[in-house]
Amino acid sequence: MSASDSHTGAGRSGPVAAPGEGRHLLVVDDDDRIRELLKEYLAREGFRVTGAAHAAAARRLMELLEFDLVVLDIMMPGEDGLSLTSWVRSKAATSSTPVLLLTARGDADDRIEGLSRGADDYMSKPFDPRELRLRIDAILRRTGPKPIGPKEVRLGDALFDMERLELTRDGQPQRLTEAEAQLLKTLAQSAHAPVERMQLASDTADITGRAVDVQVTRLRRKLEKDPKNPRYLQTVRGVGYMLAPD
Structure with a gap:
């Protein structure tokens, strides 16, 4: 090759x-x-x-x-x-x-x-x-086909619709950029399993992965009660990030 x-x-x-x-x-x-x-x-x-x-x-x-x-x-x-x-x-x-x-x-x-x-x-x-x-x-x-996963993921008081790419918290819509929505969907599709940081970065023009880090920080503000101590969007040291829905 x-x-x-x-x-x-x-x-x-x-x-x-x-x-x-x-x-x-x-x-x-x-x-x-x-x-x-x-x-x-x-x-x-x-x-x-x-x-x-x-x-x-x-x-x-x-x-x-x-x-x-x-x-x-x-x-x-x-x-x-x-x-x-x-x-x-x-x-x-x-x-x-x-x-x-x-x-x-x-x-x-x-x-x-x-x-x-x-x-x-x-x-x-x-x-x-x-x-x-x-x-x-x-x-x-x-x-055989890959099992069809859930259409929604519950993250405490937040709910992410994976088909519509819409996030609500306490029933109130939370604005997501396109990049944030796609990142959250990718993590939700592999819920409870770490996803490599550079694999997430492959969907962006930034090969350093810094754009992913920025998007994760923004998502935590919209998902977490305490963004500095995240419960749902976790960092997996040496690998990347993992979404841990309820």
């Missing part, structure tokens, strides 16, 4: 099924360039994407967050992708999480080994990102 490859999905040819819109993917690859290109491309395709540079980081993330699918490179220093696949399948919390393996090795023995460890599919590098998207869609179709 090259820099130019990551943009080939911008002008899709023909309709593409999208069973994975809004799904949360974990991309594990020790190659920073490949990992960031995949994150950028898949985020543009409508997925939430978290990245990990090695197996240890992936384990920590999977113990903390719930993912709908893992895109996993086999050849990594230290623990490789095959071993990590076995770990994913051995844990009750992740045993049903689909795994798509990526590797520069195309030998049949490697494919068989990966599938025997519990991987759902296998792609050899280099690959067309459009094929990756289609394979992810096919896996997610087999695992």
